[in-house]
Amino acid sequence: MATTTSRRAAYEQARKRRSIAVATVSSLIVVTAIVLLVPQMPRWDRVRQSFFNGERFRGSFPHLLRAFVLDVKIFAWSAPLILIFAMLVAMARNSRSSALFPLRAFTIAYTDIMRGVPVILWIYLIGFGVPGLGLDRPWNSPLLWGSVALILTYASYVAEVFRAGIESVHESQRAAARSLGLSNWQTMRFVVIPQAIRRVVPPLMNDLVSLQKDVALVSLIGPIEILRQAGIDKSKFANFTPFIGAAVIFLCITIPLTRTTDYLMERERRRTTGTKVR
Amino acid sequence: MSNIKLSLRRLSKSYGHHIVLHNVSLDIAEGSVVTLIGPSGSGKSTLLRCINLLEPIEDGEIFLDDVDISVPGFDANPVRRRIGMVFQNFNLFPHMSVMENIILSPTRTLGINKAVARAKAMELLERFGLADKANSYPDQLSGGQQQRVAIVRALAIEPEVLLLDEITSSLDPELVGEVLDVVRELKASGMTLILATHEMGFARDTSDVVCVLDGGYIIEQGPPSQVFTAPQSERAQQFLQSIINSGRL
Numbered sequence: 001m002a003t004t005t006s007r008r009a010a011y012e013q014a015r016k017r018r019s020i021a022v023a024t025v026s027s028l029i030v031v032t033a034i035v036l037l038v039p040q041m042p043r044w045d046r047v048r049q050s051f052f053n054g055e056r057f058r059g060s061f062p063h064l065l066r067a068f069v070l071d072v073k074i075f076a077w078s079a080p081l082i083l084i085f086a087m088l089v090a091m092a093r094n095s096r097s098s099a100l101f102p103l104r105a106f107t108i109a110y111t112d113i114m115r116g117v118p119v120i121l122w123i124y125l126i127g128f129g130v131p132g133l134g135l136d137r138p139w140n141s142p143l144l145w146g147s148v149a150l151i152l153t154y155a156s157y158v159a160e161v162f163r164a165g166i167e168s169v170h171e172s173q174r175a176a177a178r179s180l181g182l183s184n185w186q187t188m189r190f191v192v193i194p195q196a197i198r199r200v201v202p203p204l205m206n207d208l209v210s211l212q213k214d215v216a217l218v219s220l221i222g223p224i225e226i227l228r229q230a231g232i233d234k235s236k237f238a239n240f241t242p243f244i245g246a247a248v249i250f251l252c253i254t255i256p257l258t259r260t261t262d263y264l265m266e267r268e269r270r271r272t273t274g275t276k277v278r
Numbered sequence: 279m280s281n282i283k284l285s286l287r288r289l290s291k292s293y294g295h296h297i298v299l300h301n302v303s304l305d306i307a308e309g310s311v312v313t314l315i316g317p318s319g320s321g322k323s324t325l326l327r328c329i330n331l332l333e334p335i336e337d338g339e340i341f342l343d344d345v346d347i348s349v350p351g352f353d354a355n356p357v358r359r360r361i362g363m364v365f366q367n368f369n370l371f372p373h374m375s376v377m378e379n380i381i382l383s384p385t386r387t388l389g390i391n392k393a394v395a396r397a398k399a400m401e402l403l404e405r406f407g408l409a410d411k412a413n414s415y416p417d418q419l420s421g422g423q424q425q426r427v428a429i430v431r432a433l434a435i436e437p438e439v440l441l442l443d444e445i446t447s448s449l450d451p452e453l454v455g456e457v458l459d460v461v462r463e464l465k466a467s468g469m470t471l472i473l474a475t476h477e478m479g480f481a482r483d484t485s486d487v488v489c490v491l492d493g494g495y496i497i498e499q500g501p502p503s504q505v506f507t508a509p510q511s512e513r514a515q516q517f518l519q520s521i522i523n524s525g526r527l
Contacts, residue, residue: 176369179330180383181359194373272415
């Protein structure tokens, strides 16, 4: 044989070169268009001054970072509670005993009501309403009730994600588990829920990334977290650059978070399944 | 006359208005192999699921060692540990390795120490030529290997009766043999087996009793020599004729 590469390898190489060429050219066109055209806009200079001011960026960044610690804290105590509460709601809704009908009815009403009203409205209602009952410190803290509002609303979304996961596990898996003498609870605990969670990791991460951003809504009832800090810095210098700083800080958390999940999912997939279809 | 291990008395089962089992009565002697044959939808799988208490029955009784296990409200979990079941589609747990699949029930329901359970599982895997697959995941195995693992998983709880529900029906033809060999070995070891199958040659050669089901009735019941050569009922004659004509016997 004269050739050293197989027919398939040669074909794939040619295909790959062509795809790379198309991708490079099209990306270049789009980027160049943005770089050239946006500065042509009539008020570009003023936008650049008020949104991309390097001095203001450096000036407010440390404040923002300090304020962001509160966002991380709210996220850190809300997320685990959301996952636990959502799993309990999903399991209650999936219960099969007829004695548990009131519980099922309650969880259906709960998810319908919580999901049917915007998160921001719940933060106002619970964050202002409950402390308004005249509770003493520390039980009147807007931070506490703002977090509770986030937990209750997000748990209703996440509960639906878990429910979809639980229902996606085939009935034959339960039959196999029960035939081995496992109880209903053991079947859920060792067979159904582990599979359900693996299947819903992508939508679950989606909700957690959303939560990471919606934590900023708690600022509307008082606590000074990053969004409010950015607003304060904005007002001080009549310059919007702190908002860009806040956006950058959010991205620094959310992007690695999603990439890590993708990596973990892929590793799990490789470990448990066969060859990937091309 | 050997001991009656399992006895079905006038067992009836329906889904809504659709009756799937009519007054099924059957005695299964300890250590015997009972084969259920019959066309698809005749009630073979449902009968096995009823014996495993996966499906509640409307009427009749199921006696295991003279104890009625079909009493409504009877605790099914201990019963299922005495009656193992293997399914057509293996139903292995895909998120667990072969070893984890096998030791799940022994460690969780029988309270056996993990190291002991692993050692016993390894013995079973070696006996069925699967020792090198202990750490594989179900999706990495062939159908025949998966089904043999499923059998090992059922054996790990040391059941007294094993129900095999068309365990070769979703296997490639060349993989059927390895699974049937396992069943023959189980018979040789004295295990009480009830199997639903379409493998007529196997049913004829291995069973002690063959039951022909049709439309939820046992229409023929007896030793294979009688059922396969001189069936009494007309419907059973038709069924066997169709099998012979299709070259499966």
